[in-house]
Amino acid sequence: MSTHLFIPPNYQPVLNPTLTEKAIKITKDYFEHQLSAELRLRRVTAPLFVLKGTGINDDLNGIERPVSFPIKFMNETHAEIVHSLAKWKRWNLKRLNIPAGYGLYTDMNAIRPDEDLDNIHSLYVDQWDWERVIRDEDRNLAFLKHIVTKIYSVMKRTEYLLHEEYPELVPQLPEEITFIHAQDLHDRYPGLSAKEKEDQAAKEYGAIFIIGIGGSLANGEKHDGRAPDYDDWTTPTGDGHKGLNGDIVVWNDVLQRAFEISSMGIRVNKEALLKQLALAGCEERANLMWHQMLLNDELPQTIGGGIGQSRLCMFFLRKAHIGEVQASIWPDEMMEACTKNQIHLF
Secondary structure, three states: OOOOOOOOOOOOOOOOHHHHHHHHHHHHHHHHHHHHHHHOEEEOOOOOEEEOOOOOOOOOOOOOOOOEEEEHHHOOEEEEEOOOOHHHHHHHHHHHOOOOOOEEEEEEEEEOOOOOOOOOOOOEEEEEEEEEEOOHHHOOHHHHHHHHHHHHHHHHHHHHHHHHHOOOOOOOOOOOOEEEEHHHHHHHOOOOOHHHHHHHHHHHHOEEEEEOOOOEOOOOOEOOOOOOOOEOOOOEOOOOOEOOEEEEEEEEOOOOEEEEEEEEEEEOOHHHHHHHHHHHOOHHHHHOHHHHHHHOOOOOOEEEEEEEHHHHHHHHOOOOOHHHOOOOOOOHHHHHHHHHOOOOOO
16 A cells, blocks of 8 residues: 555545535535635636746746646747646736736646645646735735635535535534644644644644745744745734745544645735745746746736645545545555545546
């Protein structure tokens, strides 16, 4: 058995594969509609790949390799499969001239060949990528929390809808999401790894939003990595901390662990971009096309993020493996172990 696979004791899926397919459709359709209405987002069509060297593709933690290929009819110019669409969305908001208070969302599909495959990580990534134009005065912690609370309300409504359709899917989310800064998380649970700290907090509160991911903590370490050129993880928040971004994390009772649903945040302005590029040691990115647009005040101020579609379905349908709600490629030993334990991979 793969060392990256966790088998829940006595696991029995709540829904069989046929009902699961129907429930996936219900989940995605309802959540997408509600998210659009709650945040006032227009649906747009997104690219699967972008040109290499423009700065539009995202670097995530800065170590993942994008899937790249030459374009025959463009003199072998290379394109890259997107990692996410954080920077592309901001450019598109400008192109569509969307005003403050409104935004866009899209289906983002990506291939991440460097993923360690396990219950929640796949080579294939599917998420709703969304972005909304904000005013300069919205670049604060209170506004970030306001938007997170709106997204969480959509999660709560979706969970209840599924319970109405399938009563055996009993709602588990708490009434409210708890906000906690990465530094406070570090201080509250000393001696534990970042992953273990998330497990403890998620189990205690049921649903948390971890603020300030990407910047260094008091001990010089980071809770987790973030690329320097989309989320703002350095701006002071007025409460002694820094960072206007974070992750929505819930407690997954099936897997007995913290479970990330979304990564999001207020995006960098030009001051934060220059500061974070310097901290990351990649000032040369400032010369790329997208970065020049931001530095020349050609892009709007925005907030945005990604919400995992398969992650959301996996959580709401009480599945033990992401392969129960999406089709991908898995090692033979993982597939055999799942089959033996009632985990039906697509």
